[in-house]
Amino acid sequence: MxxxxxxxxxxxxxxxxxxxxxxxxxxxxxxxxxxxxxxxxxxxxxxxxxxxxxxxxxxxxxxxxxxxxxxxxxxxxxxxxxxxxxxxxxxxxxxxxxxxxxxxxxxxxxxxxxxxxxxxxxxxxxxxxxxxxxxxxxxxxxxxxxxxxxxxxxxxxxxxxxxxxxxxxxxxxxxxxxxxxxxxxxxxxxxxxxxxxxxxxxxxxxxTLTANPIRHLGMDDRETQGSLLAFLRLRWQAIGLFVGTAGCLITAVQALNQLIALSLQRQFGAATGDIGQAMGLIILLTSVGCLPVAGLLDRKLAGRFGRAVRPLIMGISVIAAIPALFVLTALRTLDQAFVAVGLFLFMTCTANALVPTMLQDLAPASLRARCFAIWSFVVSLFGAAGPLLAGALSEWVFDHHLLGAIVTVALPALAVSALCALGSVHMARRHRNRRALAGEGPQ
Missing domain, CATH: 1.20.1250.20 (MFS general substrate transporter like domains)
Structure with a gap:
């Protein structure tokens, strides 16, 4: 129906x-x-x-x-x-x-x-x-x-x-x-x-035993009437900040994820098997370990910040990841590099964990599936850009010093992500204050 x-x-x-x-x-x-x-x-x-x-x-x-x-x-x-x-x-x-x-x-x-x-x-x-x-x-x-x-x-x-x-x-x-x-x-x-x-x-x-819940539609659905173009025109600022926050973060993460094994092999002359085992453990621990941390922070801070809490957590996590990435090229041993990579991935995974909830907050119920599908395509573009740019810089600028190329791509991407996240915080808090003044209750 x-x-x-x-x-x-x-x-x-x-x-x-x-x-x-x-x-x-x-x-x-x-x-x-x-x-x-x-x-x-x-x-x-x-x-x-x-x-x-x-x-x-x-x-x-x-x-x-x-x-x-x-x-x-x-x-x-x-x-x-x-x-x-x-x-x-x-x-x-x-x-x-x-x-x-x-x-x-x-x-x-x-x-x-x-x-x-x-x-x-x-x-x-x-x-x-x-x-x-x-x-x-x-x-x-x-x-x-x-x-x-x-x-x-x-x-x-x-x-x-x-x-x-x-x-x-x-x-x-x-x-x-x-x-x-x-x-x-x-x-x-x-x-x-x-x-x-x-x-x-x-x-x-x-x-066949699963639920088929009703859609809980709201005023955004009335304003957009199920039109994707109307939604884009109505919320273009918030959408732009969301894309900048999450998209640039994906660029930075994929620049490191896709090329870190090869870059550490070149930097430290380590065996491929040793790097693979360590990175497999790091990726598992960071991708799963970040989930309860993100959930706990959201629950504890939501009462004070409302929906602004999610871009706030994301922005702080992105900023916290920058020092780990910045020192990566100066480290002397492989073990130190693994620690820096683990810290970077844990903080960026914590930021990424709240992206689906942020998009749910942003998208009207009648457009939610299409918004997530479009976002998946946008993510693939941002994600492909990270290793592509890092590889090109390594070959043409850094004389195959891949670790330096990764950092050069990831640092500005993280900076843009953090700025957009803070912009989203400001917009969400302003929207919350307007709703409170109008007597609709904060969100």
């Missing part, structure tokens, strides 16, 4: 859920598991690239296009029109369709005999994965009580991250288990993709 803004806005229901329900909790957990399973195939594919290359006899360029073009840019761009269905029709039906299509495309990847068909299948699977996240962040505000919305967002992010990392960590188990279950002759990576695809069937059955 299509969304009717007029009827929804005339309904005197509260703006958010008053309390958790058992079905609501189950739905949030299910969403995290479903998104995590979808993301697991990304890790499996990354680990299996050499085998995939041998199966199809393709070049490194083709593999690069598979990982970047098919996996990110095409998928994130085409997920935007798909998110429109989530904004206009039953989100539960869209959710079940995404799970079914994703599972079918994993199976298609397993049986594809030509690389173009495999490429198309993986690009299409990426679309369903990118469409899943906007759908989830559209659902959570209508499932979770307002005071628990940040916790619900962070819990979903943790489950999704666990699934994504599980694709890497358990890749050997997936390959061996699939080889045991499926006796016919085929490459092990094909059997593993088929096993992941078949796991979607029980997930699909469990999905």
């Amino acid at each position: 299509a969304l009717s803004l007029d009827s929804a806005l005339s309904d005197p229901r509260p703006a958010t859920s008053a309390s958790w329900t058992a079905q609501g909790i189950f739905t949030v957990v299910f969403l995290g598991i479903a998104a995590g399973l979808q993301m697991a195939d990304v890790g499996l594919q990354a680990v299996s690239l050499a085998a995939i290359q041998a199966s199809f006899g393709v070049s490194d360029t083709a593999l690069g296009a598979l990982q970047g073009l098919a996996g990110i840019l095409i998928a994130s761009a085409l997920a935007i029109p798909l998110a429109r269905f989530a904004d206009r029709y039953s989100r539960k039906r869209v959710l079940l369709c995404l799970i079914a299509v994703s599972s079918a495309l994993m199976c298609l990847s397993a049986v594809a005999r030509e690389f173009p068909l495999f490429f198309i299948g993986r690009a299409a699977a990426g679309i369903t994965e990118f469409a899943m996240v906007p759908l989830v962040y559209s659902l959570i505000p209508d499932l979770a009580p307002e005071r628990h919305r940040v916790s619900a967002n962070l819990g979903f992010a943790a489950l999704m991250a666990a699934g994504a990392s599980g694709g890497f960590y358990f890749s050997d188990i997936l390959l061996s288990t699939a080889g045991t279950l499926f006796a016919w002759p085929a490459e092990p990576w094909r059997k593993a993709f088929l096993l992941l695809g078949m796991a979607g069937l029980p997930l699909l059955l469990l999905g």
Whole structure:
């Protein structure tokens, strides 16, 4: 059934859920598991690239296009029109369709005999994965009580991250288990993709038990009338500050994340295996450890700052990350570098943890899925810019001193992010004061 803004806005229901329900909790957990399973195939594919290359006899360029073009840019761009269905029709039906299509495309990847068909299948699977996240962040505000919305967002992010990392960590188990279950002759990576695809069937059955909450629409929905262009015209300043804050942060983080292993190898002459093990542990601890910290800060400070607390925490975290990055090039030992990288990633992960909640605060309920889908595409552009600029500077300016190039790209990006975050704080507090003077109550 299509969304009717007029009827929804005339309904005197509260703006958010008053309390958790058992079905609501189950739905949030299910969403995290479903998104995590979808993301697991990304890790499996990354680990299996050499085998995939041998199966199809393709070049490194083709593999690069598979990982970047098919996996990110095409998928994130085409997920935007798909998110429109989530904004206009039953989100539960869209959710079940995404799970079914994703599972079918994993199976298609397993049986594809030509690389173009495999490429198309993986690009299409990426679309369903990118469409899943906007759908989830559209659902959570209508499932979770307002005071628990940040916790619900962070819990979903943790489950999704666990699934994504599980694709890497358990890749050997997936390959061996699939080889045991499926006796016919085929490459092990094909059997593993088929096993992941078949796991979607029980997930699909469990999905029928999830909630399909009503949309809690507000005045922003009345003002925009479900029009994305109207929303952009109405809130362009806040949108610009949000993009500057989160986008520049992604540029800085990806400049380091994608190139730090190679840069430390060059800087300290360390073995690849030693760096990989240490970075794997650092990334796991920082990406998961930041979640309770971000949630606790949001809960403790929200009463004083309202919605300004989220850009405030983000700005402070970004500023705190700058010294760790600044001293990175001056450190003498690899262990010291690992400590600096860990501090940098912990602070930037803490900042990033609140980005979905900030976008939920900004986007009207009737446009929420599309806003998150567009944001996913914007993130892919900002994220690609970081390692691209750092690599170019390393080659053309820094004589292959990659660590210096990373810092040169990341520092100004972090500075812009912090300034935009503080601008968002000022705007949010001004909006809160206007609402208080108008007798509407602070937010």
